[in-house]
Amino acid sequence: MSAAVQTREGALILDSHKLSYHTDRVDAWEAGERIAPVSVDMSLTRACGAMCSFCYAMMQESQARSSIKISNALNLLDDFAAIGIRSVSLVSDGESTLSNAYVPFIQHAAELGIDVGNATNAWEWEPEKIEQVLSHLTWVRFTVAAGRPESYASIMYKGPEHTEVFDRAIKHIKYAVDLKKRNNLSVTLGIQMVLMPNLKDEIIPFAQLGLDLGVDYAVIKHCSDDEQHTLGIDYNQYESLHDLLVQAESMSNEQTKIIVKWNKIKDGDKPSYKRFYGPQFLLQISGSGLVAPSGMFFNARYSKLHIGNFTEERFIDIWKSERYWRAMNYLASPAFDAQTMMGTLPIQHYVSVALDNHAKGIQRILPCTGQRPMHVNFL
């Protein structure tokens, strides 16, 4: 496990996992029990007003897009609470802020004691909405593809002339930063750049924007690609960005930490694991309502791993079904090879590396005894 980054508000782990704080689940998993995930990553819609060039959602279309109603979303949370899911991240394959269920979902999760995080482009995350949710959120991570308005508009929208989307996002991010300070909120605010190798000139301006905004962190991560190389990411090219990334990290100050996800960048398209244990701990649900072990399997191509749709039946029944466990056990069987049968660097990557090392006896996952980092319920 790599060291946590010390922020003003506590230790932040972005480039590793936090399974050491959930050894009850690890022990149960090892004993062959049917465990509830610690965390679920999901979206409340597949819709999004952006068109990011790095967006994995382009490869995640399944057979149907069900509309997630507020009642579906609230029932889902009740089921999460009933089986012991500890956190929900609204990231996955859509822009959840566009959903009517967005505000009630976050407020209901808070009532149930489930931690919620949210990744957003912030374009439709207006002050009224921010006021309703910010105090209930554990973290918000803004997708900011580049630090310069023209580059941002080219990568996330139709072209460099559309800088209005950058202005809009920055206005909303600043509002949240100010609200956090004004109300002394515990929410962690960060911006994220998904680094494609051709975007090296954007690294330093992005880091500078993080400092200028006064967010808690600015993180730079790899770009995922599917096993067919649809996005054409050449992971060998990341090595040439090393010095620039080190330079960006050195720009960190007291308020804002610049963080590079070195482990994911180094692992690239060559995971150490063949079996994919991570989804049992960190499940993903599509904004289409589809429940599948991982976002890597949302596309119709992976239909054999589609388990159900929570708008058509209660999630708790899906989780209890033989279908759910057949899919999970398939991923843990020799029939599945994570090195060739799925895309690169899934959200479950760190967890899957750790669980694989645990299963192989390379490095056991042990309870943590030191300083408790922030956001432990987000693996």
Add this chain to the structure above:
Amino acid sequence: MSSNLCYANTETPTPGQAWCQLSDNEKLALVNSTVTAKMTCVNKTLVAVEAKLDGQVIVRLLEPVNADKRGTLLLDLEAFLKESIDPGLVVWLEPFGDRSSLRNLRGIEVKS
């Protein structure tokens, strides 16, 4: 350690010589004829459209199958093909492209 953790170091089976020696058309014909003969319950539901040297069998659904049914259907099919033809066969469905008209302006096509 539970039974499903004991495979962490196990290699995934790859197709044997008999499969590899067939032409692409012969592979496809073998898959479809085997399914037609011995797995009649799925005949009207799906058809194999491609069978590759590395064991990938690409299937097309002939009618919509709900999310709660299609996983079981296709895992059953894969298990049947592994047992009947070669343990190295793996079933996938034809991929779907992105329905976002905005993102489609990027011109990125999901590969099969």
